[in-house]
Amino acid sequence: MEQTIEECITGCKKLAATAFTEAILEEEGERGGLLSREQRTEKMHAEWESVIGDFFTKIEQGARCVFEKLPDVKKNKPELFTEEVQNDLIGLVDYAEHLDTNAEAFTRSFLGGDPLGTILGLKEETKECFYQAARMLYSEKNYPFAVAAFSLMILLDPTNYNCWQALGNCEYFLENFDAALYAYAFAAYTEPTQPLCHVLSAQCYESIKEYDNAINACDIALYVIAEQEEWQYLKKPLEEMKQQLQNKK
16 A cells, blocks of 8 residues: 555655754654753764764865865856955865864864854855865766765755755765765755655665655655646656556565
């Protein structure tokens, strides 16, 4: 028997709970009680300690990939490179060179909810330069470097839908399907009215032969586009995709 839309959405929310903050909330619900603020902070610190080394590695790798493409961005879009942007870049290099001494203050700020871009005080124009560099890597099909670049962009601003989707696409093309699904789940979280992340999730699930989950993703996409005129062109392809998936079960 087919699942209802409500059940599909519930399934999608469970998939999106892969972030440790969501996992904490889920754990609280299962216990029938809420963690205190102190307990939650302690748990988040424990999680943070387990990933902090990898986190700074991602910053370093992403910055290296982005900086290598910035000359091309400057050549193609010289209007982006204002004096303020150049000062931002100088400041970012200096910050990266002193990560050890900045780590404690950085950790306190990040755990307090500030994205990396806010912590570093980067201007929107600077982040746009980085985004253009990441897009170039993607368009050149340099997916390993693009993964690093878009990971940095997400650390700068975790609410950026385009970066989450692009990161998912890169992981998909690298056949890292679990990582792709993770990115698409967060894309859906940042832009609930966007159907493409669900369509792409369906393709991921099909690749790993999880046909029920793929069908669920199609149902969610159909639900999302139901009241949006600009996405109606997806309705027929989604229905056809869903039928093909059902035939594979």
